[in-house]
Amino acid sequence: MRKLPLAAALAALLLSTAVAADNGKKADKDAQADTPEAALTKPQSSTSEGSVSVEGKSIRYQAVAGTLVLHGSGDKEHEPTVSMFYTAYFKKGAKAGERPVTFIYNGGPGSATVWLHMGAFGPKRVVTADDSHTPAAPYQLVNNDFSLLDASDLVFIDAPGAGFSRLVADDKDPSKRAEQMKDREKAIYGVDGDGHAFAQFITQFLSKYGRWNSPKYLFGESYGTTRSAVVANILTNDDSVDLNGVILLSQILSFDNSVDGPDTNPGVDQPYWLALPTYAATAWYHHKLPSPPADVETLIGEVEQFATGEYAQALIAGSQLDAARKQAIAEKLYRYTGVPAAYWVKANLRVSGGMFEHELQADDDTTTGRLDTRFSGPALDPLGKESDYDPQSSAISSAYIAAFNDYVRKDLKYGDGQTYREYADISHWDMSHRAPGSHEALQQSTNVMPDLATAMKTDPNLKVMLNGGYYDLATPFFAAQYEMRHLPIPDSLQQNISYHWYPSGHMVYAHVPSLKLLHDNVAAFIESTDNVKH
Structure with missing residues (x-):
């Protein structure tokens, strides 16, 4: 792409x-x-x-x-x-x-x-x-x-x-x-x-x-x-x-509200928390959650509450968010997305769509789809920051x-x-x-x-x-x-x-x-x- x-x-x-x-x-x-x-x-x-x-x-x-x-x-x-x-x-x-x-x-x-x-x-x-x-x-x-x-x-x-x-x-x-x-x-x-x-x-x-x-x-x-x-x-x-x-x-x-490249629009944090339920559903589909629920709808309902509550408030705090609170939010983000807490902290709790696609299955050198995250494909650049193509489109x-x-x-x-x-x-x-x-x-x-x-x-x-x-x-x-x-x-x-x-x-x-x-x-x-x- x-x-x-x-x-x-x-x-x-x-x-x-x-x-x-x-x-x-x-x-x-x-x-x-x-x-x-x-x-x-x-x-x-x-x-x-x-x-x-x-x-x-x-x-x-x-x-x-x-x-x-x-x-x-x-x-x-x-x-x-x-x-x-x-x-x-x-x-x-x-x-x-x-x-x-x-x-x-x-x-x-x-x-x-x-x-x-x-x-x-x-x-x-x-x-x-x-x-x-x-x-x-x-x-x-x-x-x-x-x-x-x-x-x-x-x-x-x-x-x-x-x-x-x-x-x-x-x-x-x-x-x-x-x-x-x-x-x-x-x-x-x-x-x-x-x-x-x-x-x-x-x-x-x-x-x-x-x-x-x-x-x-x-x-x-x-x-x-x-x-x-x-x-x-x-x-x-x-x-x-x-x-x-x-x-x-x-x-x-x-x-x-697009999660494609929201880092170029700093100060507008909505895309990150609006995309979180999709991150969670995707991680559930690929068996990347540490403690997955039985069905995706239950997970989505829980994540929507977290996204509009604790997560949104943490992003609104900006530089005023203390390190301990940031770590606690990152741990919850790991539990909901399967992406390590350390990565969330390094990303300042802001992970774009391309970053998530690259990181979710990075251990397997695999890129996650964008148009349909159920799809996966070999990573073109395992060391990159974001995905380089969309496996679903190619498929x-x-x-x-x-x-x-x-x-x-x-x-x-x-x-x-x-x-x-x-x-x-x-x-x-x-x-x-x-x-x-x-x-x-x-x-x-x-x-x-x-x-x-x-x-x-x-x-x-x-x-x-x-x-x-x-x-x-x-x-x-x-x-x-x-x-x-x-x-x-x-x-x-x-x-x-x-x-x-x-x-x-x-x-x-x-x-x-x-x-x-x-x-x-x-x-x-x-x-x-x-x-x-x-």
Whole structure:
């Protein structure tokens, strides 16, 4: 996984799956090299049909793989800016006005949505090992017993520059086209530009397929949850599109809560204690606790109390914490995390996610996973301070990419002559964000909690569903819960938020029993909020 400066690219560390180092180097610098310019400025589509069996129920569907072309605003409203690729699945025979439609995307920022498509809710699912490295090809593609097609039509969207999505620069003059492309990157590769692009895509899709009166849902994972907060506010308050629900998986809304490199943000100690329950669950899973309880839920409950109490108070004390008290806290941290007390003392009680991943199994020269801490792999640098890569990403990425490249061409009949990009080639992502009510982008870490809160307050019927994994160290579940409980909304709207935790990691669906639970919970959420008489 690429190690990037936190201040410049923290979001890039929050991928729906980690970026392999070579991917960015191999990405074509010319965003139009794969596809003729004429094709980028016009919508494309390929239609096919299929069926899927979901928990014993057969569903026939029509699939559309294609692109919608976004345009600029103001005096550039006729200028194409992005050709966005999507795969839509429509249940055959369903009434559009009564059939929910869910817009699904991964994170990155700049990730293709291959992960949720091939791992969670599409009609086909790639088989990967549960908590170890998946052997090389051939990979197995099977009927997805837990596709969400039983509950909703599905629209999987690739972010601008990723998958088959491309930025559009169509000036005939090569030098002007290069400047045009720079303008596109500056306008779209950022929190706000990305949010407006997805919102424009969704309203175009509603018009193209006649779905304005359908129940509507957003489903975002990882940075996709950041995006969902922004898009929900844009749709609700700029486009007059009320959503039935926003479904969040592996959430991060306030980047000050990230445990990736919090040492670069001294004085903000929240990330350390918000990550502690995940450290504890991970140590329990790998049998590193000196006195483990029988189940992980009991441990998590106990550690949450310690984290918000004694541990948080010790961190707040800063330099005023005396040596004896620091040692006592370190001993408790060892009991809960398996990392030696001496290490905690040397780290001043502040251990980042990368440090924990490196140290938990250091005696075995083993690195612990980040996106899913159930995974382990050989340490690249046993003497290093932090982990150098993510074993979970290395374990499953090849299977997902190979399976989708095969499936999209053979089954969906799309993509011949084009390159499917796992990630967009982004040199800079603008993390500044103009929150609702602000006249300019705030000079602080990205925080989109006000966006989701504004959407919920201006549409008090909006329901929000939060899902997360106990073994996710990219976006710890306790941090996500903390954010939701601190949304600036009336107490009465807190009842609109539901919570679901799973014995899995960032990609909850990579653990099949958790995938079933995720499907059942999301399907029930949609059925309870779609305003359709059942």
